[in-house]
Amino acid sequence: MPVTENLLxxxxxxxxxxxxxxxxxxxxxxxxYCEGYCPVFKAITYRRSFDQPDLDYLANLCHQCGVCxxxxxxxxxxxxxIDVPKALNLLRTDNYARFAxxxxxxxxxxxxxxxFSLITGLCLALLMYLSSLPTSLGKPVESxxxxxxxxxxxxxIFAGLTFxxxxxxxxxxxxxxxxxxxxxxxxxxxxxxxxxxxRASLALTHLSNQNSVGCPSENDQPSAWKRYCxxxxxxxxxxxxxxxxxxxxxHYFLGIQAPYPYFSPPVITGTLGGLMLLAGxxxxxxxxFGQPRAKQMDQWQLDLTLTxxxxxxxxTGLVLMVLRETNAMPALLVxxxxxxxxxxxxxxxxxxxxxxxxxxxxxxxxxxxxxSPANPIKRQT
Ligand code: SF4
Ligand code: SF4
Numbered sequence: 001m002p003v004t005e006n007l008l009x010x011x012x013x014x015x016x017x018x019x020x021x022x023x024x025x026x027x028x029x030x031x032x033y034c035e036g037y038c039p040v041f042k043a044i045t046y047r048r049s050f051d052q053p054d055l056d057y058l059a060n061l062c063h064q065c066g067v068c069x070x071x072x073x074x075x076x077x078x079x080x081x082i083d084v085p086k087a088l089n090l091l092r093t094d095n096y097a098r099f100a101x102x103x104x105x106x107x108x109x110x111x112x113x114x115x116f117s118l119i120t121g122l123c124l125a126l127l128m129y130l131s132s133l134p135t136s137l138g139k140p141v142e143s144x145x146x147x148x149x150x151x152x153x154x155x156x157i158f159a160g161l162t163f164x165x166x167x168x169x170x171x172x173x174x175x176x177x178x179x180x181x182x183x184x185x186x187x188x189x190x191x192x193x194x195x196x197x198x199r200a201s202l203a204l205t206h207l208s209n210q211n212s213v214g215c216p217s218e219n220d221q222p223s224a225w226k227r228y229c230x231x232x233x234x235x236x237x238x239x240x241x242x243x244x245x246x247x248x249x250x251h252y253f254l255g256i257q258a259p260y261p262y263f264s265p266p267v268i269t270g271t272l273g274g275l276m277l278l279a280g281x282x283x284x285x286x287x288x289f290g291q292p293r294a295k296q297m298d299q300w301q302l303d304l305t306l307t308x309x310x311x312x313x314x315x316t317g318l319v320l321m322v323l324r325e326t327n328a329m330p331a332l333l334v335x336x337x338x339x340x341x342x343x344x345x346x347x348x349x350x351x352x353x354x355x356x357x358x359x360x361x362x363x364x365x366x367x368x369x370x371x372s373p374a375n376p377i378k379r380q381t
């Protein structure tokens with residue numbers, strides 16, 4: 001990939017994301033003031049120049065804390081206009097579409113992520129409702145009986161198809177990403193590095209740095225709130241998934257059909273997960289979108305779409321649980337499932353893939369870090 005030699009500031013909105021990331025990191029690699037702030041700055045020291053796979057890898061190592069931007073003496077209004085989080089954010093956005101499967105769907109999603117997600121969710125809700133009409137029409141809707149509204153087989157088919165599509169598309173995109181960033185590495189992938197990456201991902205180790213307790217806020221003060229919101233969202237999402245797995249086991253292995261009592265394991269885990277998800281995403285909306293700088297990021301619409309989708313899923317799920325024995329249940333159920341299945345369809349093109357791309361970038365980072373500084377990772381030319 002040809003790279004620009006021009007180190008002077010250029011307008012980010014009018015440039016190739018790869019060129020801008022290359023220009024920015026080339027300046028950083030000469031300056032190195034931010035060494036030690038995060039894995040990005042350690043990883044750049046292993047390279048004299050950056051090719052496309054390097055830049056893709058480095059972009060996904062960044063979690064956009066903003067510490068380096070606050071510290072940078074070359075940040076705007078300096079003529080170099082160095083803004084590492086913004087340049088890497090721009091490239092990550094490009095990554096999601098470039099590695100997506102199919103690529104056209106990724107581009108279409110990025111064209112207008114908010115409308116794409118909303119229309120997908122509503123279309124699925126309508127389609128699912130219409131598919132259930134032949135079997136549910138004319139039958140009384142018993143209070144709390146979801147299957148009287150959406151036929152169980154219809155629900156399973158929609159859930160199975162959308163979830164399988166999501167897993168296949170995400171797996172293919174991640175495989176493509178890993179092959180790209182790892183293609184020149186001559187160091188074997190090992191379980192120690194994978195274990196470290198799992199630990200760092202679950203504990204969000206790098207969402208703070210050695211100099212502060214967390215990411216700087218708009219007023220430059222370090223704050224751990226972004227990390228808390230991240231943890232609430234991640235673990236809330238996993239608890240909701242666990243609740244679905246328990247409910248599936250109840251249905252198929254124990255022969256117990258929904259609705260389940262309020263104090264049963266699927267409802268307790270689902271409620272706890274929903275509350276954590278709602279709290280985490282509400283915090284994100286408050287923290288990120290109340291800050292003018294967040295809206296300058298190329299990716300803010302993608303951020304908002306993912307956060308708002310999870311927020312809507314959590315909210316409709318909790319309201320459905322509370323009102324499941326009222327006349328509002330049928331409409332709430334259809335809307336909630338529409339958003340959930342729509343989320344599965346759009347997940348491979350949304351910012352959700354950053355979780356996996358970042359995880360594999362961390363694996364490569366720990367492989368590189370295990371090499372001694374005197375003998376850094378060897379990359380074929
Ligand atoms: S962000 Fe600025 S201060 Fe930090 S290494 Fe890059 S150029 Fe230097
Ligand atoms: S924004 Fe944070 S994570 Fe990204 S390069 Fe700068 S210090 Fe590292």
